[in-house]
Amino acid sequence: MTTEHSGTGGAGGGAAAAVRVDGLTVIGRPSDVEIVSDVSLTVRRGEILGLVGESGSGKTTLGLSLLAHGKRATAITAGTITLSGEDLLGRSEAEVRRLRGRSVAYIPQSPASALNPALRLRVQLAEALHDAPAGGGGVDARVREVLREVALPDDDAFLARYPHQLSGGQQQRVAIAMAFIGRPDLIVLDEPTTGLDVTTQAHVLATIRALTRDYGTAGVYISHDMAVVADLADEIAVMYDGKVVERGPARRVLATPSHPYTAKLLRAVPLLKTTGHAEAAAPGEDALLRVRGLRAGYGKADVLRGIDVEVRRGECVALLGESGSGKTTLARSIAGLHRRFTGEVLFDGAPLAASSYKRTAEQRRRVQYIFQNPYEALNPRKSVRDLILQPYTHLAGRPDDPDAVVGEALERAALPAAYAARYPEQLSGGERQRVSIARAVATRPDLLICDEITSALDVSVQAEIVKLLRGLQDDGMALLFVTHNIALVSNIAQRVAVLNSGEIVEYGPVGTVMSRPEHDYTRALIADTPDFELSFSESPLHRTIQGAEPRTRTAGD
Amino acid sequence: MTRLVLKRLAYGLLTLFVVSLVVFLATQALPGDAARAILGRDATPERLEALRAQLRLDDPLVVQYGSWLAGVVTLDLGTSFANALPVSEYLAQRAVGSLTLMALAAVIATPVAVFLGAYSALRRDRAADHATSAATLVLAAIPEFAVGILLILAFSTGFLHLLPAVFAGNGQAVLEDPEQLVLPVATLVLAVSPPIIRMMRASMIEVLESEYVQQARLKGLPERTVIWRHAAPNAIGPVAQVIALQLGWLAGGVVAIEYLFGFPGIGLALMDAINTRDLPVIQAVTLLIAAVYIVVNLLADIVGLAANPKVRVSAR
Numbered sequence: 001m002t003t004e005h006s007g008t009g010g011a012g013g014g015a016a017a018a019v020r021v022d023g024l025t026v027i028g029r030p031s032d033v034e035i036v037s038d039v040s041l042t043v044r045r046g047e048i049l050g051l052v053g054e055s056g057s058g059k060t061t062l063g064l065s066l067l068a069h070g071k072r073a074t075a076i077t078a079g080t081i082t083l084s085g086e087d088l089l090g091r092s093e094a095e096v097r098r099l100r101g102r103s104v105a106y107i108p109q110s111p112a113s114a115l116n117p118a119l120r121l122r123v124q125l126a127e128a129l130h131d132a133p134a135g136g137g138g139v140d141a142r143v144r145e146v147l148r149e150v151a152l153p154d155d156d157a158f159l160a161r162y163p164h165q166l167s168g169g170q171q172q173r174v175a176i177a178m179a180f181i182g183r184p185d186l187i188v189l190d191e192p193t194t195g196l197d198v199t200t201q202a203h204v205l206a207t208i209r210a211l212t213r214d215y216g217t218a219g220v221y222i223s224h225d226m227a228v229v230a231d232l233a234d235e236i237a238v239m240y241d242g243k244v245v246e247r248g249p250a251r252r253v254l255a256t257p258s259h260p261y262t263a264k265l266l267r268a269v270p271l272l273k274t275t276g277h278a279e280a281a282a283p284g285e286d287a288l289l290r291v292r293g294l295r296a297g298y299g300k301a302d303v304l305r306g307i308d309v310e311v312r313r314g315e316c317v318a319l320l321g322e323s324g325s326g327k328t329t330l331a332r333s334i335a336g337l338h339r340r341f342t343g344e345v346l347f348d349g350a351p352l353a354a355s356s357y358k359r360t361a362e363q364r365r366r367v368q369y370i371f372q373n374p375y376e377a378l379n380p381r382k383s384v385r386d387l388i389l390q391p392y393t394h395l396a397g398r399p400d401d402p403d404a405v406v407g408e409a410l411e412r413a414a415l416p417a418a419y420a421a422r423y424p425e426q427l428s429g430g431e432r433q434r435v436s437i438a439r440a441v442a443t444r445p446d447l448l449i450c451d452e453i454t455s456a457l458d459v460s461v462q463a464e465i466v467k468l469l470r471g472l473q474d475d476g477m478a479l480l481f482v483t484h485n486i487a488l489v490s491n492i493a494q495r496v497a498v499l500n501s502g503e504i505v506e507y508g509p510v511g512t513v514m515s516r517p518e519h520d521y522t523r524a525l526i527a528d529t530p531d532f533e534l535s536f537s538e539s540p541l542h543r544t545i546q547g548a549e550p551r552t553r554t555a556g557d
Numbered sequence: 558m559t560r561l562v563l564k565r566l567a568y569g570l571l572t573l574f575v576v577s578l579v580v581f582l583a584t585q586a587l588p589g590d591a592a593r594a595i596l597g598r599d600a601t602p603e604r605l606e607a608l609r610a611q612l613r614l615d616d617p618l619v620v621q622y623g624s625w626l627a628g629v630v631t632l633d634l635g636t637s638f639a640n641a642l643p644v645s646e647y648l649a650q651r652a653v654g655s656l657t658l659m660a661l662a663a664v665i666a667t668p669v670a671v672f673l674g675a676y677s678a679l680r681r682d683r684a685a686d687h688a689t690s691a692a693t694l695v696l697a698a699i700p701e702f703a704v705g706i707l708l709i710l711a712f713s714t715g716f717l718h719l720l721p722a723v724f725a726g727n728g729q730a731v732l733e734d735p736e737q738l739v740l741p742v743a744t745l746v747l748a749v750s751p752p753i754i755r756m757m758r759a760s761m762i763e764v765l766e767s768e769y770v771q772q773a774r775l776k777g778l779p780e781r782t783v784i785w786r787h788a789a790p791n792a793i794g795p796v797a798q799v800i801a802l803q804l805g806w807l808a809g810g811v812v813a814i815e816y817l818f819g820f821p822g823i824g825l826a827l828m829d830a831i832n833t834r835d836l837p838v839i840q841a842v843t844l845l846i847a848a849v850y851i852v853v854n855l856l857a858d859i860v861g862l863a864a865n866p867k868v869r870v871s872a873r
Binding site (some may be wrong): 066067069072096097098099100101102105106108110113114115116117118119123128130144162164170175 | 592700766767769771772774775776777778779782786787790791864865866868
């Protein structure tokens with residue numbers, strides 16, 4: 001809070017408001033359903049408003065309206081948006097275009113698809129700057145300056161790169177630089193850290209915070225993740241079904257949420273510091289899965305080296321690592337989907353062949369895999385019933401009573417039996433992932449491999465899936481839970497293996513690893529994760545949350 | 558990048574070799590006897606025998622193929638059975654004529670089709686888009702010689718008498734009388750364009766819906782920049798293959814069009830050669846058509862590679 005622009009608490013009033021939204025309503029065509037209804041907001045310079053809600057709550061539509069942009073088949077039907085004291089809606093296309101990049105800029109959710117793959121960074125950054133910058137130096141100098149501000153290299157070689165030559169974190173930094181280059185009054189950030197792992201996310205968030213303060217820019221940060229918003233925002237507005245149901249200073253909203261939906265969102269955030277799930281099995285008991293000295297790679301490059309992991313019956317082992325750590329390759333190797341590995345994989349005492357083709361039907365039945373993206377893992381042409389029955393028939397033979405098999409699988413995935421007749425496109429993301437789970441558990445496997453199965457889902461849906469998995473585990477199923485989300489590890493696993501650059505750097509009970517991490521990498525991971533607990537530890541809600549999320553495995557379901 | 562291009566080039570040569578084999582075997586399998594076709598029904602057995610020996614028709618197939626292939630490599634395509642001219646001399650003029658026809662059609666059809674497809678995408682679901690859509694469907698459904706006939710009816714024999722219906726002249730320097738080229742070229746353009754237009758429209762629509770185009774708009778760029786700098790270069794990649802297929806088709810499609818318009822090109826030469834069992838000419842023309850096809854596809858591959866920075870940069 002060092003610049004002259006910054007609002008000082010609530011005393012700034014209207015004069016410092018970068019953007020003011022009054023009674024905004026956006027409808028979808030041709031159904032005329034209100035996507036955003038009667039929303040009013042104000043964001044002051046130098047401050048960040050956290051706009052929280054689930055997919056479909058209208059938060060992205062609202063965010064795009066701030067740039068006077070509507071997706072196909074949407075229309076703003078009522079309300080005003082005042083940007084830097086001037087009315088935004090009702091301007092001509094050319095005038096709106098002049099404002100974009102100068103007065104208001106947008107940082108997209110997925111920079112990998114929002115950066116043009118065919119253009120060099122130099123072109124994409126320079127074109128975002130419409131006017132020669134004040135203070136001389138020219139466009140090129142400003143491009144380099146803003147790159148330095150987001151902690152990227154500013155040399156010619158870097159500027160000559162294409163987006164595919166950058167890491168995900170670097171791509172997001174370029175997108176941030178592109179938004180800040182014109183020194184706008186307002187920046188709309190649409191879940192800009194969703195695709196990033198925690199370390200990168202922490203750095204990107206710090207950059208955003210520093211730049212909004214230095215530039216005196218107002219920020220609207222759209223997210224479904226309360227933990228991130230709690231870390232970043234000065235004010236929070238909670239959206240539900242197109243309406244802002246709660247709005248206020250971040251601390252107040254987090255400590256004493258007044259709307260039940262806000263409380264639900266808060267409760268959905270997994271707590272970082274826990275004692276871990278209780279030990280499921282006594283050490284020394286026969287392991288269901290035993291991996292010894294596994295080494296795997298693609299082509300000549302080794303992705304995994306010297307991997308030793310054990311999963312006992314009824315136990316959940318988390319594989320924790322960031323993108324590129326090799327955790328998915330390990331999961332795929334165990335499942336028989338990645339064949340190029342050496343080392344020993346013993347399942348229930350018997351060695352598993354590298355390729356799933358060479359495994360027996362019984363072995364394949366007993367090890368099931370759930371994929372990361374439920375939008376791509378279900379064949380859109382098959383009904384839920386067929387999706388569940390087909391692998392079942394293949395692995396376990398034709399059932400006497402198919403409906404019973406489908407019904408039971410759906411029930412275990414907490415879906416109504418009536419869903420059997422539906423097709424994937426009729427399901428939400430969370431429901432799709434439940435169908436994936438139903439498909440996997442239909443064959444009554446002993447080991448379930450979950451590959452980042454919650455990362456494509458909203459936080460509240462994620463919490464429900466985690467609860468479901470815990471129930472399955474209580475029924476005696478062993479889980480190998482692959483994730484980059486350290487907070488989830490605390491909530492589901494008994495033991496955790498931390499993967500870093502293809503090696504397991506730490507392996508032990510969750511409680512021990514979380515409270516006394518021994519490896520620097522684990523410590524850094526824990527430090528970079530937004531620690532949600534601290535933000536509202538004084539609140540009475542905190543106790544309810546702890547009460548609602550029992551760590552011991554009782555017959556609570 | 559260079560290595561990739563060389564690799565494609567090697568594949569192209571390999572394909573050409575396989576084609577030469579197939580062409581040679583296919584012409585051998587043609588029913589009838591070349592010697593009898595040349596000398597007619599009344600020829601005496603002695604003369605047939607002598608001619609067979611002269612044309613080396615009794616040599617083993619492998620030897621015949623070997624000597625033919627050696628000739629091809631040194632650009633000696635043999636001597637025409639029918640008119641006793643060296644094949645290369647006989648075909649040179651006609652090849653130039655046909656290639657002119659194809660090149661003109663390609664040079665006109667490609668940009669026009671790409672532009673029309675892009676325009677159609679920009680006007681999505683409006684009148685201009687629907688009209689283009691309907692027109693391309695109709696054109697794609699009619700065989701090219703029927704399109705040619707309709708054009709002749711419209712512009713030379715029926716309503717208007719603007720352009721000549723049939724090629725007059727001996728095929729020396731076809732460019733000297735451009736009026737004669739209009740209808741054949743127009744027919745070819747109408748035949749190759751529809752799939753390019755449809756593909757470009759679909760590809761452009763996908764790109765226009767992409768997040769990087771939305772991002773470009775949100776950066777406040779003028780619509781012109783958004784379309785020509787951000788959208789079009791990304792849309793053209795998938796279309797390049799379709800363009801290649803269509804232009805490759807030209808090499809074969811030109812046969813029917815030359816026949817229709819009486820255009821003295823390789824297509825007409827091929828028809829004559831088949832009638833007279835003129836094996837060297839048939840072999841040379843088919844090989845030429847295959848070569849055009851391969852070269853066009855090779856070019857499309859290179860364009861496709863060059864348009865993709867991922868390939869261009871990483872394989873430098």
